[in-house]
Amino acid sequence: MTDLILHEDPVSGNCYKIRLVAAHLGIALDRRSYDIRKGETRTPEFLAQVDANGRIPVLQIGDHFLPESAAACLYLAHGSTLIPEDRFDRADMMRWMFWEQYSHEPNVATLRFWRHFIGEDALSPAQRALIPGKKAAGDAALALMDRHLATRDWFAADRFTLADVALYAYTHVANEGGFDLSAYPAVTAWLTRVATLPGHIALDD
Numbered sequence: 336m337t338d339l340i341l342h343e344d345p346v347s348g349n350c351y352k353i354r355l356v357a358a359h360l361g362i363a364l365d366r367r368s369y370d371i372r373k374g375e376t377r378t379p380e381f382l383a384q385v386d387a388n389g390r391i392p393v394l395q396i397g398d399h400f401l402p403e404s405a406a407a408c409l410y411l412a413h414g415s416t417l418i419p420e421d422r423f424d425r426a427d428m429m430r431w432m433f434w435e436q437y438s439h440e441p442n443v444a445t446l447r448f449w450r451h452f453i454g455e456d457a458l459s460p461a462q463r464a465l466i467p468g469k470k471a472a473g474d475a476a477l478a479l480m481d482r483h484l485a486t487r488d489w490f491a492a493d494r495f496t497l498a499d500v501a502l503y504a505y506t507h508v509a510n511e512g513g514f515d516l517s518a519y520p521a522v523t524a525w526l527t528r529v530a531t532l533p534g535h536i537a538l539d540d
Contacts, residue, residue, distance in 0.1 A: 338365065338397065339357075339362065339363070339364050339365065339394060339395065339396060339411075340364070340365045340366075340367055340394075340395035341353055341354065341357075341364045341365070341366050341367070341392060341393075341394055341395075341407075342367045342369065342385050342386070342391050342392060342393040342394075342395060343366060343367070343368060343369070343391055343392045344368065344369055344370060344371050344376075344391055345366075345368055345539070346452070346538070347371075347391065347392065348440075348444055348447075348504035348505040348508065348538070349391075349392055349404040349440075349444075349504065350391060350392040350404070351504045351538050352392075352404045352405075352407075352408055352500050352501055352504045353392055353394060353404055353407045353408060353411065354366075354536065354540075355500050355503070355504065355535070355536060356407075356408045356411045356412055356417065356497065356500055357411055358534050358535070358536040358540075359417065359500075359532070359534040359535070360411060360412065360415055360417070360534075361534070362411055369381070369391060371391065372452065372453075376389045376390060376391055377389045385400060386400060386402050388402065390402060392404055392407060393407075394406075394407035394410065394411075396410070404501075405432050405433075405436065405497075405501065408432075408497050408500060408501070409497065412497055416494070417495070417496055417497050417500070418496065418497060419491065419492040419494075419496060421492065424491055424492035424496075425492075427491040427492065427498075428490070428491040428492060428496045428497055428498040429498075430491075430498075431490045431491060431498035431501065431502060432497060432498055432501045435498075435501045435502050435505075436501075438472070438475075438476050439473070439476040439480075439502065439505065439506075440505055441469075441472075442469045442470075442472040442473035442476060443473045443476065443477070443505045443506065443509050443512055443514065444505045444512070445469055445512075446466065446469050446470060446473060446512030446513055446514070447505065447508060447509065447511045447512035448512075449462060449466070449512075450511065450512055450513055451511040451512065470513065470514075473509070473512065473514055474514065474518075477506070477509065477514060477516075477518075477519050477522060478519065480502065480506070480519070480521075480522050480525075481519040481520070481521045481522045482521075483521075484521035484522060484524070484525045485521045488525070488528060489525075489528075490502060495529070495532060499525075499529055503526065503529045504538075506522065506526065507526050507529075507530070507538075508538065
């Protein structure tokens with residue numbers, strides 16, 4: 336595979352997804368780190384050379400730059416067991432990945448960033464006003480996951496896939512956003528299953 340460079344903030348769950356896929360598949364990544372809290376992805380150099388939107392992660396594949404964590408995960412996992420061959424199972428995997436970005440990440444990940452890295456006292460009044468709604472929506476997402484996992488070990492295809500990678504990244508640190516994971520026993524059991532798989536790496540690895 337072409338030399339790969341991951342432009343990332345190491346504390347980001349979205350960046351972690353890509354590193355986790357690479358670890359499970361034995362793919363080497365060259366890592367370039369940026370601190371989004373210091374505006375390091377908004378410099379003229381980053382905007383011109385890496386991503387015009389000033390966002391990470393970005394997976395650099397030779398001379399090509401691929402933003403969005405789901406796209407990068409799909410690129411790395413092409414042809415592997417992390418993507419089901421069955422048409423329905425593959426679509427079901429994608430369903431969970433889309434849902435994670437629409438219903439899970441905007442709530443669970445955002446509260447983690449605000450509370451754990453920024454601090455509520457440093458938030459704007461408008462941001463603080465959004466906290467109750469994001470907390471309720473995040474709990475609803477975790478509850479849906481818990482119901483789904485109550486009758487199965489994995490999210491799609493009866494095995495570990497990219498759907499599990501996508502949902503693991505921010506769920507396993509949801510407590511940093513004020514979510515009580517002990518209220519979701521099926522989710523916590525699934526988190527243990529993921530963390531004990533061969534090839535697994537922690538967020539701070």
